[in-house]
Amino acid sequence: MTTVPDSLDRRFRAAAASSGLLDVAYDLFDSPFGMLLLAASPRGLCRISYDPEPERETEGLAKRFGLRVLRAPLDDPRRQLDEYFEGRRHSFNLELDLVGVGPFPRRVLDELALVPYGEVTTYGRLAAQVERPRAARAVGTVMNRNPLPIVLPCHRVVGSTGKLVGYGGGLERKERLLRLEGALL
């Protein structure tokens, strides 16, 4: 069985990415917070997931964005995340693609994006900010399904008593992210 030499494989993936023919490019990133999958459509970053199972992820991306899904380097988002993990970056400068996110989650995520580095808010406060003061639980669900954790900082949302409550990537990561940002002492 012939294997494609690395250099040729890389060349093809780079050519495909710059051809404008891809619906989604995704990259695997061995970060200090574990393996991450990053995915971007031509409109912007559309997915970050912890501990990805690439097979399942590509199926999911193909359903949402189109069949032309290929692993290809995503240098800019990767570099920005690197800087964030090293504590050198406090906000991201990336186009985001939230196509397919419903109107309510969209409003919540827009509000979430405004929570500053190193600060926390609560589910209840976010709910109030989108004028649904009794929807704290629904806000929790939106956090849980956040397609772009870290960049959309759902780790900065805690319970009304200050308890961390939950995190799609696991509570340990939430705690580490908040420590990194200096929000937890």
Add this chain to the structure above:
Amino acid sequence: MMDAVTVPPFERFYETWSGEILAFLRRRLGAADAEDAFQETFLRALRGYDGLEHGRELRAWAYTIAARVAADVHRRRRPAAEAVEGTADDSRPAYAEIEHLADGLPPTERAAVVLRYGYDLSYEDIGAALGSNADAARQATSSGIRRMRRKELQ
């Protein structure tokens, strides 16, 4: 229930067939030209991927694209003088003719006929493209040709 054969994400198509297609292109063109042809093949596949209606015969589809890319390289290699001497009909490559004629054949027979007479592949390679073997490829080719003849007589 019959398995619906959906088209997989392109990544899986590429991962599954890229090694085999590279080997095929090396046999057709030699190692030096195979690399450019490899890239061209999968870029063309990417371009056509949206138009696929089902995930059957993806391997034969990949071989057909690769064979076409290889044929283009061969045509470019041919000295210009020879091309001038040829008749006007020579400008239309064999594969264009045969692909048109073979339209309407069942997919396996169509691929076999096109690869044999359009691209001059060996039955071993056609067998590989069809995921079977040389004997099955020979059989698919000749039943495809018989079917084309019957159509012609009608």
